[in-house]
Amino acid sequence: MTIPLTVISFAIAMVIAVVTALVQFAGIRGLKELARFYVWVVRGTPLLVQLFVVFYGLPNIGILIDPFPAAVLVFSINEGAYSAETIRAALEAVPRGQMEAGECVGMTYLQIIRRIVLPQALRIAFPPLSNSLIAMVKDTSLAANITVTEMFMATQRIVARTYEPLALYIEVGIIYLIFCTVLTKLQRVGEKRLGTYGR
Amino acid sequence: MADDLLRVNGLSKSFGNGMVIQDFGLSVDKGDVIAILGPSGAGKTTMLRCVSFLERADSGTMIFDGKEYSLSSPSRHDVLEFRKKTGFVFQNYNLFLNRTALGNVTEGLIVARKMSRKDAEEKGMELLSRVGLQDKGNSYPSELSGGQQQRVAIARAMASDPLMIFFDEPTSALDPELTGEVLSVMRKLAEDGMTMLVVTHEMGFARNVSDRVVFMEEGKVVEEAPSEKFFSSPEKERTREFLSTIMNQN
Numbered sequence: 001m002t003i004p005l006t007v008i009s010f011a012i013a014m015v016i017a018v019v020t021a022l023v024q025f026a027g028i029r030g031l032k033e034l035a036r037f038y039v040w041v042v043r044g045t046p047l048l049v050q051l052f053v054v055f056y057g058l059p060n061i062g063i064l065i066d067p068f069p070a071a072v073l074v075f076s077i078n079e080g081a082y083s084a085e086t087i088r089a090a091l092e093a094v095p096r097g098q099m100e101a102g103e104c105v106g107m108t109y110l111q112i113i114r115r116i117v118l119p120q121a122l123r124i125a126f127p128p129l130s131n132s133l134i135a136m137v138k139d140t141s142l143a144a145n146i147t148v149t150e151m152f153m154a155t156q157r158i159v160a161r162t163y164e165p166l167a168l169y170i171e172v173g174i175i176y177l178i179f180c181t182v183l184t185k186l187q188r189v190g191e192k193r194l195g196t197y198g199r
Numbered sequence: 200m201a202d203d204l205l206r207v208n209g210l211s212k213s214f215g216n217g218m219v220i221q222d223f224g225l226s227v228d229k230g231d232v233i234a235i236l237g238p239s240g241a242g243k244t245t246m247l248r249c250v251s252f253l254e255r256a257d258s259g260t261m262i263f264d265g266k267e268y269s270l271s272s273p274s275r276h277d278v279l280e281f282r283k284k285t286g287f288v289f290q291n292y293n294l295f296l297n298r299t300a301l302g303n304v305t306e307g308l309i310v311a312r313k314m315s316r317k318d319a320e321e322k323g324m325e326l327l328s329r330v331g332l333q334d335k336g337n338s339y340p341s342e343l344s345g346g347q348q349q350r351v352a353i354a355r356a357m358a359s360d361p362l363m364i365f366f367d368e369p370t371s372a373l374d375p376e377l378t379g380e381v382l383s384v385m386r387k388l389a390e391d392g393m394t395m396l397v398v399t400h401e402m403g404f405a406r407n408v409s410d411r412v413v414f415m416e417e418g419k420v421v422e423e424a425p426s427e428k429f430f431s432s433p434e435k436e437r438t439r440e441f442l443s444t445i446m447n448q449n
Contacts, residue, residue: 097293100253104287105307105355106279115310120297197297198339 001068001150002179005140009075010133016080021087022113035084042081048142050074055146071143075136083125083132090125091117123194130187134180141176151175203262204229204363204394205250210259210270212242212249212418219245220418223259227363227396232389234405234426235398237415238441243398244290244367246415250396251287251365252278264362283311286356286364290371292348294340300327300351301336304358312359326354330384346377350384363394370401382408402445406430414438 020038023031042050055070065073094117102112144153155172159165203226210223220242227233235243248254249270250261259270264284268277294303304323308314314322327333330350340348349369356364369385370378382401386408389395399405405412405426412429414422422435433439 095293095296097289097291098295101287101289101293101295101352101355102306103253104251104282104285106282106311106359107307108311111310115306116295116297123297198342 001143001148002137002140002152005068005071005075005143005148005150006133006137009072009140010079010136012072012076013079013083014129016076017083017087018118020080020084021091022118024084024088025091026109026113039081039084042078043085047074047078047139048145050078051142051146067143067146067148070146071140071148075140075143079132079136083129086128086132087121087125090121093124094120120197123196126191126194127187130183130190134183137179137183138176203227204231204264205396206262207250207270208260208262210246210249210256210261212245212254212256212259218418220249220256223415223418223420225413225420227394229362230392230394231411232393232395232409233397233411233413234409235396235413235415236400236402236405236441237421240417241415242418243415246418247365247367247396247398251285252281253287283359284362286359286361288349288352288356288364288366288369290368292340292345292352292372294348294351294355296340299337299339300332300343300347300354303340303351304355307355308358322358323354326357327351329357329387330354331380344377345373346380349373349381353381353384353388357388357393361393363396364388366395366397366399368398368400370399402430414441416441 020035023035026032051071051074054065054074055067058065098116099112102116107115140150141152143150144156147153149157151172155168159168162168205225205227207223207225210220211218212220223242223246225233235247237243245254249256249259252270252273255272256270261268261270263281266277266280268281273281294300295306298306301320301323304326305314305316305319308319308322309316324333324336327336330353332347332350332354335343335347335351340351343351353364353369366385370381373381378401382404385395385397385404389408395409397404397409407426409426412424412426413420414429414435416437422429422433422438424433429438430442433442
């Protein structure tokens with residue numbers, strides 16, 4: 001469950017992050033404040049608390065969510081907020097003059113964002129986002145606390161049967177390490193393939 | 200005034216603390232090359248940016264190609280229409296960094312004008328060869344020198360077959376040895392009959408290429424004259440002062 005949990009949550013998080021970052025970058029009134037509030041709340045509270053609120057808290061007001069979707073929900077929202085900040089910073093790092101140049105050749109704001117600014121921003125944001133993905137692989141172990149049988153929960157169950165905590169917890173640690181090593185390699189390949197526009 | 204292409208009336212603009220441009224007026228005939236001179240802080244760049252809608256003026260109107268525009272609250276449609284008929288060259292080139300030289304020239308044609316990629320690229324290559332960069336089509340801006348980047352920017356501004364091109368200090372960010380290549384492209388453009396409004400510090404260009412000089416200070420026109428006359432027999436005391444300072448530096 002660790003891999004699907006990470007992949008699905010991260011994919012949704014990227015969508016949330018790009019939208020949240022663009023809303024702030026474009027300074028759309030109303031939505032911009034909403035985006036800021038969202039980032040403020042999510043970044044200011046522990047992930048574990050968010051998981052508990054959604055899984056154990058919401059049933060109090062009649063909202064029951066199964067463990068896996070609850071975990072996906074919380075991880076996407078959490079990661080979305082962090083990555084939104086990364087992408088917003090990357091958008092702002094793209095030299096502004098290009099937007100004026102885009103206007104002057106008759107492009108609309110959306111065309112400029114989509115074709116000129118966002119591709120450059122995502123290129124800038126790629127290394128920090130890869131970093132977030134790697135962090136997220138490990139954070140998914142927290143989902144064990146809301147009964148999602150991901151890798152860590154599975155290990156705990158085996159430990160309960162075999163009484164071999166040291167060996168088993170080291171083993172699960174090594175598996176996380178392997179996942180992250182693969183991702184690090186993928187990041188390198190990705191950075192190469194994305195190119196640097198001639199730099 | 201049948202050849203009147205651009206006429207600016209009553210342009211004013213202030214930024215917070217003070218007036219940058221006061222009741223500025225200008226008229227440009229078709230084929231005119233006009234150099235805007237003046238000390239820094241005179242409002243030259245701001246004027247150019249207001250006239251091309253990169254900045255909103257506090258007041259003022261403009262007639263361009265027979266159509267009247269508000270400089271303070273233009274409609275989006277008006278701005279787009281104006282952009283289709285004009286080009287703008289920036290001091291810092293502002294090339295699209297994720298596009299090649301050719302991509303920079305074709306971007307507007309493909310996206311804003313819905314030209315087919317093939318036609319756009321054909322036209323793009325032709326424009327790049329006009330600025331002497333036919334062999335740099337596949338280079339990214341980061342692989343080009345400042346002078347080459349600015350020439351790409353000029354090709355990009357020419358792509359839409361504009362009636363007029365605005366230049367905002369096009370050589371100010373360049374190393375001295377690179378200004379020549381940009382100026383010679385501009386000179387060629389002027390000889391081909393392009394209407395140009397050029398904010399510049401290049402006295403040689405103002406004197407030898409432009410038809411008329413507008414000398415600005417503190418947001419107002421101090422003196423406006425045909426280039427030859429402006430340099431040989433300026434009327435205003437302030438103009439003479441400015442010219443002698445400049446000439447002594449060189």
